[in-house]
Amino acid sequence: MASAARKKVSSLSVERTTIEFVEQLKRQWIETIDAIPDPFIMVNDEYKITKANVAMAEIAEASVKDLVGQSCYRVFAGRSSPCENCQMIKAKPGKSTPGYEIFNSKNDRWYEVATRRLHSESGQKGTVQIYRDRTDAKNLQNRLAQNEKLASVGQLAGGFAHEINNPLGGILVFAQMLLKEMDSKSTHYQDVVEIEAAAKRCKTIVENLLDFSRQRPLNPKLVDCNVHDVITNAVKFANLGHNKDRRCEIKFKLNAEDHVLNSDPNRLTQIFLNLCSNAFQAMPKGGTLTVETINELVGKTNYLTTKIIDNGTGIKQEHLGKIFEPFFTTKEPGQGTGLGLSIVHGILQDLGGTIEVSKNKNRGTIFTIKFSGTLRKHGGANK
């Protein structure tokens, strides 16, 4: 009896040790995949999730347990069918497929998906998919491409504006001379008034174009500008032009201590005037324009960060890459020339600032402008 019982006890304890060991391996495995910061899933050939990590659960706003059994395309991209360029079926055992990009409309971010089919000999079936967030790299790439494009369009536009400036000046001067000499009751008087008005409109466009292409002599004198004063004045002007019936509320949260910047006040005004005009135009039925400033320390650099926030119509995803291009406008003819943001972009390049656009959380748009350079407190010493 003693030997049989001893055998049973020892086999039981081996079993327990094995179970404990397997449990420990399982815990280690879960801890490992949860430590991966990129969303990770294992999917069977019916696109159903068999395992997921915490990063994926956070994106799906569900628990890891709830993801198991759900379709990967629904969980990740909110789609009702597999993603167009999904590589899952093409993946050969033990091999990775070329990565492909998908856009996640739930959090407005781009991901590169790496897919690898599992070895069936190991008893595991399906594929592993790792999603790497590529949004920041993609934005940088787009910005570089855009800068290049804008530089060549700028050259073209500058040349064109120069050529047109002289004959246009002639039309305007002769129209004004005619008007002086004509009897205002003459049948053609009104026609000449129209010619003068049209020529003036063209002149504004040409001036904007020259501004954009920066072929205008720049005012090289940089002075200490109180950016809070510049912003308040620009908002006041934009308000007069675009918010005449005061349907929009204006909130200032000017919290940057170091808000005196060595820069060009006229060009700074132009930046904020354009951005605030766009914001008011995006809120035809009313809304709130919020202007914020704050100092941000990145490494040893002190930045003056300004945000122009509206809760208007917002910008469509497919337009985001185009808004800084000259002549891109979604406005009715006469309402917009499509030059505002390209001018802002050009000025910021000259003055050493950056601009980024993002969606306001619930509705509308945020433009973020950052300046570094010589900043100081109002009435304080240079930093």
Ligand SMILES: Nc1ncnc2c1ncn2[C@@H]1O[C@H](COP(=O)(O)OP(=O)(O)O)[C@@H](O)[C@H]1O
């Ligand atoms: N705050 C904003 N809200 C919504 N759309 C905007 C905003 N700012 C710019 N846009 C979009 O960017 C386009 C280009 O702007 P801009 O270069 O200033 O030219 P314009 O105002 O003459 O159209 C606008 O037509 C509009 O579609």
Ligand SMILES: [Mg+2]
């Ligand atoms: Mg505009």
